[in-house]
Amino acid sequence: MSAVNETLIRDVVAEVLGRLGNNGATTTTKTSLAPSNPAPKSESCGCGTKKATSAPALRGKFGVFATAEEACGAAQEAFLQLKQGGIAARRKIEEIVKALAEKNAEQWGKIEFEETKIGRLDHKIAKLGLIKLVPGVDWLRPDARSGDNGITLEEYTPFGVVGAITPSTHSIPTLSGNIVNICAAGNSVVFNAHPSAARCAAVAVRAYNEAIYRETGIENVVCIIEKPTLDSFNALCKNEFTRLLLVTGGPMVVKAAMQTGKRAICAGPGNPPVFVDDTCCPTRAAKAIISGAAFDNNLLCIGEKQVFVLDQVADKLMQKMSENGAVKLNPSQLEKLTQAAFTITPGQGGGCAQAHTNKDFIGKDPSVLAQAAGINLPSGTQLLFGETDAMHPFVQEEQMMPMLPIVRVKSVEEGIERSLQSEHNYKHTAVIHSHDVENITAMARALDTTLFVKNGPSPAGLGLGGEGYLSFSIATPTGEGITNPRTFTRVRRCVMVDNLRIY
Numbered sequence: 001m002s003a004v005n006e007t008l009i010r011d012v013v014a015e016v017l018g019r020l021g022n023n024g025a026t027t028t029t030k031t032s033l034a035p036s037n038p039a040p041k042s043e044s045c046g047c048g049t050k051k052a053t054s055a056p057a058l059r060g061k062f063g064v065f066a067t068a069e070e071a072c073g074a075a076q077e078a079f080l081q082l083k084q085g086g087i088a089a090r091r092k093i094e095e096i097v098k099a100l101a102e103k104n105a106e107q108w109g110k111i112e113f114e115e116t117k118i119g120r121l122d123h124k125i126a127k128l129g130l131i132k133l134v135p136g137v138d139w140l141r142p143d144a145r146s147g148d149n150g151i152t153l154e155e156y157t158p159f160g161v162v163g164a165i166t167p168s169t170h171s172i173p174t175l176s177g178n179i180v181n182i183c184a185a186g187n188s189v190v191f192n193a194h195p196s197a198a199r200c201a202a203v204a205v206r207a208y209n210e211a212i213y214r215e216t217g218i219e220n221v222v223c224i225i226e227k228p229t230l231d232s233f234n235a236l237c238k239n240e241f242t243r244l245l246l247v248t249g250g251p252m253v254v255k256a257a258m259q260t261g262k263r264a265i266c267a268g269p270g271n272p273p274v275f276v277d278d279t280c281c282p283t284r285a286a287k288a289i290i291s292g293a294a295f296d297n298n299l300l301c302i303g304e305k306q307v308f309v310l311d312q313v314a315d316k317l318m319q320k321m322s323e324n325g326a327v328k329l330n331p332s333q334l335e336k337l338t339q340a341a342f343t344i345t346p347g348q349g350g351g352c353a354q355a356h357t358n359k360d361f362i363g364k365d366p367s368v369l370a371q372a373a374g375i376n377l378p379s380g381t382q383l384l385f386g387e388t389d390a391m392h393p394f395v396q397e398e399q400m401m402p403m404l405p406i407v408r409v410k411s412v413e414e415g416i417e418r419s420l421q422s423e424h425n426y427k428h429t430a431v432i433h434s435h436d437v438e439n440i441t442a443m444a445r446a447l448d449t450t451l452f453v454k455n456g457p458s459p460a461g462l463g464l465g466g467e468g469y470l471s472f473s474i475a476t477p478t479g480e481g482i483t484n485p486r487t488f489t490r491v492r493r494c495v496m497v498d499n500l501r502i503y
C-alpha cells in the first residue's frame with residue numbers, strides 16, 4: 001500500500017472514530033467559542049446564488065428585527081456561523097437557553113401573563129422552569145452499520161433556517177423549547193409569535209442572543225419579527241432561506257402553513273377527551289383530572305377538555321372531584337355560564353347550530369367563570385365542572401377554560417364512541433382512567449391519538465409525572481409526534497465501500 005493511501009486511510013479512520021466516540025455523538029469541535037466578531041463577509045462566488053449579507057443593519061439587533069427579510073438574512077448568516085462553531089456551540093446554546101429560562105422564569109412568566117392576560121401566573125412560571133427537560137444535543141446519535149461491504153454512517157444534519165410560529169397560550173415556553181430542539185440540531189430559527197404574546201417573546205429572544213453572542217460570538221441564531229402579522233407570516237414562509245416550518249397553533253395556522261408549499265411540521269389543535277370506567281380508582285382519577293384540566297386554566301392543548309364517565313361511577317367521581325378542589329355548577333348556573341362563554345349561531349338551511357367561544361373567557365380564572373354563572377367560589381378552587389349532554393358546546397369546542405363538562409354514558413362502547421367523536425379526528429391527546437386492560441386497549445385503538453395517557457393527568461404524557469421527554473410542540477396532523485432535535489434534521493448517509501470494518 002502506498003504512503004499516500006495509508007495516510008488517507010488513517011485520516012478517514014480518525015474522522016470516523018472521532019464521530020463515533022462519546023456514545024456515538026459527534027465530538028469534533030471546529031472553532032474556538034470565544035467571541036471574535038465572527039460575522040462572515042458577504043462574498044459572491046459569481047454563481048448568482050444570493051447569500052446572506054453581514055450588512056451593518058443586522059448587527060446589534062440581537063435577533064429582534066422589523067421584517068422577515070432581515071430576520072431570515074440574519075438567521076442564515078448565523079446558521080453558517082453555527083456550522084463553524086460545531087457541536088460545542090450548539091451545546092453552549094442549549095445550556096444558555098435552559099439556564100436563562102430557569103433564572104428568568106418568574107420575571108418572564110410575569111411579563112407574559114401581563115401581556116396575554118390568560119392562564120395562571122404560577123403555572124406560567126412553572127412552565128419556564130421545565131425547559132431544562134427538553135432534549136438537546138445529546139439526543140442526536142448517528143446510526144452506524146458495519147458489514148462485509150464496509151461501513152456506513154447515517155448522520156442527523158441541519159436544514160438551515162427554520163421558520164417557527166408560536167401560540168398565545170405559551171409564548172416564551174414554546175419559543176424556548178423550540179430553540180433547544182432546533183439549535184441542538186444545528187439550525188437557526190426565525191419566530192413569528194402570536195401578536196398578543198409577541199412583546200414578551202422578543203424580550204426572551206434578545207436575552208438569549210445577548211448571552212449566546214457573549215459566549216459563542218454568534219449574534220442572531222434566534223430571530224423574531226418584532227411586530228408579527230399575517231403578512232410577516234407569509235414573508236417568513238416565502239423567504240428563500242426558510243427551509244422548514246414549525247407551526248404551533250390552531251386549525252387556521254396549520255392550514256395556512258400546509259398551503260405554503262414548504263415542508264411544515266404542524267403542532268395543531270386538540271380537544272382531549274377523558275373516559276372513566278368503573279374499574280378505576282375514583283379518587284386517583286378525580287385528582288388527576290383536576291390537576292390536568294386546571295393547569296394554566298386549561299390552556300394546554302393536551303389538557304383534559306371533557307369527561308365521559310360510566311353511569312355507575314359518575315356520582316362517586318364527581319364527589320371526589322368536589323372533595324379535591326373542584327366546584328360543581330348546577331344546571332341553571334351552567335346555563336348562565338354557557339350563554340356568556342359562547343355565541344351560538346343558528347344552523348343555516350337546516351344545518352347544526354354553531355358555537356363560537358367568547359375570547360373573554362379563554363384561560364380565565366375559575367372565579368371569573370363563576371361570576372358569569374352567578375356563584376361565589378371558596379378560595380383555592382381549581383376547576384369548575386357540571387353535567388352536560390355529549391353535544392354541549394363545552395364538550396364540542398376546544399374551549400380552553402377551567403370548566404370541565406361531565407357526560408354520563410351507559411357502556412364502555414358508548415364512552416369510547418363519544419370520546420372519539422368529541423376529539424374531532426385531531427389525533428392529539430386522549431386520557432383513560434381504567435384498570436381493565438381490554439377497555440384501555442379498545443380506547444387506544446379507536447382514538448388513535450398522538451398521546452394516550454392511562455391513569456394519570458395529561459401532562460404525564462409530556463414526561464411530567466410519566467416517563468418521556470418534554471416539548472411544548474406536539475406535531476399531530478403531520479405525524480412527527482412530540483418534537484425533539486431529530487424532528488429538525490435531514491438524514492444523510494456516508495458510505496465507505498469494502499474498507500474500515502476491522503473484524
Ligand code: NAD
Nearest residue numbers: 166167168193194249250253256267268269270301473474
Ligand atoms: P392560534 O391558532 O390563534 O395562533 C397560533 C399562531 O398562529 C399565532 O402565532 C397566530 O398569530 C398564528 N396564526 C393564526 N391564524 C393564522 C393564519 N391564518 N395565518 C398565519 N398565522 C396564523 O392559536 P392560539 O390561541 O395562540 O393557541 C391555541 C391553539 O394552539 C389551540 O388550538 C391549541 O390546541 C393549539 N396548540 C397546539 C399545541 C401542540 O403542541 N399541538 C401546543 C400549543 C397550542
